[in-house]
Amino acid sequence: MKIFQTNHLPGRTVQTSDGSEYLWFSGTDYLGMGHDESFRSYLQEGIDAYGLHFGASRNNSLRLDIYEEAELHLANWIGTPTSLLISSGMWAGQLVMKCIENIVHFTSSTSSVQYHYAPKAHPAIWGNNLKISGDHWIDWAYQVIDEIIHSSTNTAHVICTDAIGSPMVEAFDFSVFANLPSGRNIWIVVDASHTLGVHKTFGKDIYQLIEGSGKANVIMVSSLNKALGIPGGVIACERSTYDLLHNAPWFAGASPPAPGYIYALSKLLETNRFANVHTMLSANIDYFNQKLIAQDLFVCAPGYPVFCSRNPLLFDHLLGEQIMTSCFSYPSANDTPVTRIAISAIHQKEDLNRLAEVCNSFKSSFL
Numbered sequence: 293m294k295i296f297q298t299n300h301l302p303g304r305t306v307q308t309s310d311g312s313e314y315l316w317f318s319g320t321d322y323l324g325m326g327h328d329e330s331f332r333s334y335l336q337e338g339i340d341a342y343g344l345h346f347g348a349s350r351n352n353s354l355r356l357d358i359y360e361e362a363e364l365h366l367a368n369w370i371g372t373p374t375s376l377l378i379s380s381g382m383w384a385g386q387l388v389m390k391c392i393e394n395i396v397h398f399t400s401s402t403s404s405v406q407y408h409y410a411p412k413a414h415p416a417i418w419g420n421n422l423k424i425s426g427d428h429w430i431d432w433a434y435q436v437i438d439e440i441i442h443s444s445t446n447t448a449h450v451i452c453t454d455a456i457g458s459p460m461v462e463a464f465d466f467s468v469f470a471n472l473p474s475g476r477n478i479w480i481v482v483d484a485s486h487t488l489g490v491h492k493t494f495g496k497d498i499y500q501l502i503e504g505s506g507k508a509n510v511i512m513v514s515s516l517n518k519a520l521g522i523p524g525g526v527i528a529c530e531r532s533t534y535d536l537l538h539n540a541p542w543f544a545g546a547s548p549p550a551p552g553y554i555y556a557l558s559k560l561l562e563t564n565r566f567a568n569v570h571t572m573l574s575a576n577i578d579y580f581n582q583k584l585i586a587q588d589l590f591v592c593a594p595g596y597p598v599f600c601s602r603n604p605l606l607f608d609h610l611l612g613e614q615i616m617t618s619c620f621s622y623p624s625a626n627d628t629p630v631t632r633i634a635i636s637a638i639h640q641k642e643d644l645n646r647l648a649e650v651c652n653s654f655k656s657s658f659l
Contacts, residue, residue, distance in 0.1 A: 294607075296616070303327045304636075304643055306616055314616035315643055317633045322490045322597050323569045324638030325521025330565050331556055338555030346551045351544040358551050362558040369561050370488070372499055372512065372528035376537055379549055381485050381515025384525030385416025388481055388511055391540050392419060392450055395533055399509070400477040402448040408436045410453035414483045415623055416513065417452040429457070433468045441473050448477040451508070455484040455498050456491065456593065459622050459630045460600050463593040466498055472507035480508045488526075489519030489566055490573070491596050499528060509533075516549075520566065522557045524549030573597060573637040576644060580635055583648035586655035590633070597635040606654060607631045613650045 297309040303326070306316040325331050338358075346356055359377055367375040378384040388395075393405055407421045411429055425432040440449050456463060472478055480502055487498070502510045511529045516522035527537060537543055548554075560566060577597050581587075589606070590599040607619035610631075617634075621627040635644070 294611075294619075301326055304638055304640065312614075314611070314614050315646060316616055317610075317635065317639075317643075317647060318616060318618040319634060320486070320518035321521065322519040322634065322636055323521070323566065323573060324636045325519070325569070327638055328521070328565070328569065330563070331521060331560060334556035334559040335552055337559070338552030342551035342555060344550065344552065346548055349544050349546075350548045351538070356551050358555050358558065359548060362554045362561075365558050365561040366526060367528065369566075370499065370512070370526075370528045374529060374531050374534040376527040376529070376534050376543075377549055377554060378525040378527060378543075379546055380523070381483075381513065381517065381525035382416045383546065384513040384515070384527050385414070385481075385483055387537060387540065387542050387546075388513055388527060389417060389419030389452075390542050391537055392479065392481070392511075394540075395511075395536055396448045396450065396477060396479060398532065398536060400448065402477050403446045404444075405448045405450060406439075406443065408432075408439070408449065408451045410451075412454070412457065413452050414454050414458070414485070416485070417454075417481050417483050419450075419452070429453075429462060429464050430468065433464075434471075437468070437471050440476065440478065445476065449479070451478065451480045453480070453482060455482050455487040455512075456596070458486045458598075459632050460602075461591050461593050461596060461598050463596070466501050469502055469508060470505040472505070474507060476507075478508040480510050482510065482512045483514065484512050485515040485518055486598075488514045488516075489570065491593075516557070520557065520560075522549070522553050524553065524557075569637045573635070576635050576637065576639050579641060580644045580648060583645060585648075585652045589651060589655055599633040599635075601631045601633075602628065603631065604629075609654045610650055613646075615647060615650055 298306055300307050302316040305313055307313045363375045363377055396405055409424050411425045411427060411432055482498055499510050499512050502508055513527050516524045516526055590601050592599045610617055617631055619629045619631045621629050
């Protein structure tokens with residue numbers, strides 16, 4: 293694996309420490325918020341108002357109201373009853389998994405809890421009795437449904453899955469969970485870190501789709517430090533779940549996200565900035581797909597800005613043409629490296645033309 297160093301925040305391009313410059317098509321800053329002037333302005337306002345950090349528990353006797361204000365805006369935007377701001381996406385998932393059995397037993401008296409982990413479920417939603425399925429996602433989902441149908445009604449079930457496959461892109465059909473049996477104590481924990489703010493209706497549709505079937509309770513966890521550019525995480529859930537998590541020692545004892553960033557998040561949601569930038573991202577995805585002839589070179593999903601390949605030659609070919617993507621083992625050091633191309637809202641047509649040209653020439657030369 294090749295490693296490069298830089299002293300500059302990547303944008304459309306990246307300059308490495310040796311002075312080389314590349315077009316940059318990697319990372320998870322899908323909406324380009326790292327270079328967004330509205331974001332920068334709101335962040336400065338937030339720092340001026342709240343300082344650089346809040347050195348206290350969210351459950352302290354003195355509380356900053358900006359957290360609750362932003363949680364309300366975020367819940368309305370996602371379309372969930374409530375949302376809880378956490379210091380990171382990883383901790384959002386782990387907080388839920390530490391408390392999930394208390395949540396399950398609070399809503400219904402059951403004698404046991406059975407866990408169902410989706411193929412390649414992110415470590416953020418790893419918990420008790422961890423056993424990651426090696427099946428295809430849809431086969432795993434149908435197997436889980438069958439197991440629940442034939443299980444004791446006195447058993448609660450916790451289903452843990454990502455909202456979309458990563459690093460190798462794979463779209464999941466969550467409508468399959470409409471086949472779950474009714475009247476059972478079923479919880480679905482969804483990690484939406486790579487869809488929130490990015491895919492279709494910002495990934496918000498997943499919560500409503502599952503919750504709307506009436507077959508399962510949904511807890512959605514997500515990093516905010518990908519598309520939205522906020523160093524923090526969120527848990528979107530029902531009010532009773534919010535209250536249990538808010539009172540948990542793992543929440544009370546953890547530092548909150550920096551309030552200046554949470555102020556910026558609140559303003560960006562108020563002004564609909566994420567939706568406006570998402571329109572630019574969608575236009576870039578469509579434009580690149582129009583220019584790309586080598587469609588079969590990649591694994592991708594409709595309307596999604598990530599294009600993946602396991603071809604070991606592609607990364608070096610792009611690099612030789614001054615285009616930097618990523619190719620490393622994730623999330624485990626033993627995983628097969630994936631060449632991952634990520635398009636952002638700030639890319640220009642000339643960037644996308646060049647990327648498509650090089651990808652098309654790679655197919656002609658090497659395949």
